Amino acid sequence: MALRFRRPMPAVAALLFTLALAPGFAAVAEAQVTPFTRSLSEAASRDEAIAAFYRDRGYRPLWTGAEDSARREALLSALSRAADHGLPVQRYDAAALIAGFRAAATEGDRGRLEVAMTRALVSYAHDLQSGVLEPGKVDPGIKREVEKQDPLLNLAAFERDPAGFLKSLPPKDPEYARLVKEKIRLERLMLSGGWGPEVPATKLEPGAGGPALVALRDRLMAMGYLDRSATSVYDERIRAAVAAFQLDHGLEADGVAGQGTLAEINIPPQERLKSVLVAMERERWMGRDLGRRHIWVNLTDFRTRIVDEGKVTFETRSVIGKDVPDMRSPEFSDQMDYMVINPSWNVPRSITTKEYLPLMQRNPNAASHLVLVDRNGRAVNRGAVNFNAYNARNFPFSMRQPPSDGNALGLVKFMFPNQWNIYLHDTPSKSLFDREARAFSHGCIRLADPFDFAYALLAAQTDDPEGLFQGHLRSGKETVVRLDQPVPVHLVYFTAYSSAKGKMNYRRDVYGRDGVIYEALTAAGVVLGPLQG
Template identity: 65%
Template sequence: MPAAPGFRPKMSPLLALVLASFLVAPPVEAQISPFTQSIAAAAAPDSAIAAYYAQNGYAPLWTAPDQAERRNLLLTALSHAADHGLPVQRYDAVALADAFRAARTEGDRGRLDVRMTRAFLDYAQDLHSGVLTPSKVDPTIVRELPRLPVEQMFAVLENGDLGAFLAGLAPKAPAYAQLMKARIGLERQIAQGGWGPVLTAKLKPGASGAEVVALRDRLVAMGYLRRSATRDYDGEVQKAVQQFQLAHGLEADGVLDESTLAELNVAPQDRLKSILVAMERERWINIDRGHRHIWVNLTDFSARIIDDGKETFTTRSVVGKNAPETRSPEFSDEMEYIVVNPSWSVPRSITTKEYLPLLKKNPNAAGHLKIVDSKGRVIDRGKINFGKYTAANFPFSMRQPPSDGNALGLVKFMFPNKWNIYLHDTPSKSLFAREVRAFSHGCIRLGDPFDFAHALLEVQSDDPRGQFQKALDSGQEQAIKLDVHVPVHIVYFTAFPGAKGQMNYRRDVYGRDALIYDALMEAGVVPGGQQG
């Protein structure tokens, strides 16, 4: 059908620029090739890709006869995207290979070249730094992602070793490879029917019968017990239950109680979800974590010092309560100093939401805290009419001087950040005996803070205990600088390998993993064990 008189099809600014450049060229070169036209049109929606092709004269990156090795390297890498729990359809290797076989025209070839480039950039970014932007999934995951500069990726195509680049994209932390192995094992287990029937009975060592047989068979399927014909809850079964409990953050008493029963009955499909999320989280922290670093896993309620890949210190921790304003955030920073005999500057939110209502009823409430004005002066609370203030206009802050009863205990560990999160001691020691330890306002309380301080100082002091004790005995607030700042990683892994490679699982205490898993599914990730 002929176009109406005067009709002109819309043209992208980039394509218009390309056409203009040819219009002023000598007559012999005035015609734009279909290949160039198709590349300009296909690349136009992505400014970075469009700019790169334009700067390089629309030369092919993947489709020229002498680029077979390059495209085969990429197609091979893309064919393994599912191994990493990535959204395969985003850079479908099979579809790209089919497109190469089906290409007949220069236009086909140009469009395919751009598709390959887009697949390369997406795959590299997803595998290196994650499929998702975590803060968009949950605003309390405030981690900065190690995104690759687009210029760096294009430079690899110009003069780099593409094979080495692709091989080095995935996280190098040993945990990532172990998670990949666990994913394969779970998918195989799911394909074989799972771990058997759900267990229903709570049991103790010494029990016998069909319910013990069901427990035995499930422990065998999970890899905690060798095959046997026992019907008794004997020492071997008890030991297997204890190993399971240790791997799931439970009290290792060897008794099949309610919490152990609940964890045993978690389906392999749900464990696979934890693995896929953990692999994504590993991509979010695909960075140099430091040969010495502090690892705080919120779901494990622990804080550890890692030296050259080995755990050299560990202590129990208490983390933020499971409420929107108190959940501990996830991020990385550097610990700079230790404060001994700290004073506690009460956070504004706690001052106005918890203490101000009490002060309105009784000006002498919370007498252990000082009322401080904007200049740092302590104000006589008897001279303050608390009733006339609201949370919005309360002009004072509150501070607790150093003491044994200070909310921060006798030491805190500082890595200054805008969320005002740090590690610290606490006078509330009983909470460390709990199985689930989410009770704080967001900061991380340590079960063995003095030993933690000694471990940090031992690399810079001949007498770390003596140095710390001297500061403690002074009764005055003192800061001890760390000669070398120590990276701190506050993480949230519900699936992680233990020292011997056995997978550990923890409960999703904040519900973050569920949100991340749903976002991964929306992005196109398909759990292999649940296909078909």
């Protein structure tokens, strides 16, 4: 069949040639080759999935036909609320699409508008399902693998049930809905002036008075931590309000407004909103089912929790990696398969060569609690080694610490084998758990109550978890105890999250990751505050 077009565009010509080779093309070509089809196919050719979608449906419209009003209304309505999700609204630009419908005068206009609507849906669905950003490209410490839906499957699901599909896009975790609610609350606060003037002091404690105390009182009232009050003295009600604020912000709850507490109290709503926007993006990255029982390690909170059916059933303080390159604890999800009681510590090579080799070059007997091991796993006599003949690249030995009370891993470690060699473990350095901020490890997660953590895990497979654990512990032998049912473990980094009662909590940006993510969101088009859209 001959096809004649006046000055055909290259993209259209290539498309028509491909179609001509396809089975059944001759029967439908006359219906397809119209100004609408040409315009649509050219616009769609820039995106493989969209081009395939229209090709497979014979270039029938999804949005611009007389019978498509319900689909148009459903999408445009959803896009008009995209700002509620902290998304880059200009990427979908509902206002421009509406203007396009009003201005469309030709079949070519209609074809281009058809693809613009589809592209907006594909982008909007992707961003709500999987996030605006690629986490690993934002910060190398974020190792999270994000699930992405096939655009063609999304388009098919939308066509079947537009309203149902759009409703299904945001994360199902109730936490996401609470973050959306907090976002809207903070935006309203910004419009009304926030929480009032900052508190002009470096420390306030019970008995204090004066203008700074009045500013603290008013700010606590505005934040909802203090009922209406006219007190001009740091009384018991002020102390209780400060303690409640401290609990919600990961601070020592002593009721004294010291320098650290006042710094957090003086943070304005717009800064808290940044934390919420980043937390919403992180929720979109999580995506998958967390597991009916799972382990939740929030790095910014310095705590590890066991969650059963959405409720925290066990909680302990944690120590996380230092805030230096190569020691920051990464973010990822995996499965905990087993625990090792009375573990040996196989010293990571980076620690061996960067920390211990220089010591042994000065004194061969340094770090004598560690055994020097050759490539065959045999202990090596240090006296026979010239440590100064080696450097970090060619050092041929490894180091191991046998099981003991002083072992760097303590008396138990919890394993979810991963390429970053991260795990949870006991530690002999118990005093660190008394610190407010606890970033001291080489990257692994230390637990304040590792035995109780083990009992909570083993309770799912034995009537006597403590007896089972202690029996192996008393043997002094390195013993692997497998979990009958592996438990998902999530190392996360949320500086904004809700408590069990729904109260919003905030934490410091320990590694600066939230700041980097927020900058990336801004570069992608996310706008801070209620004026976006």
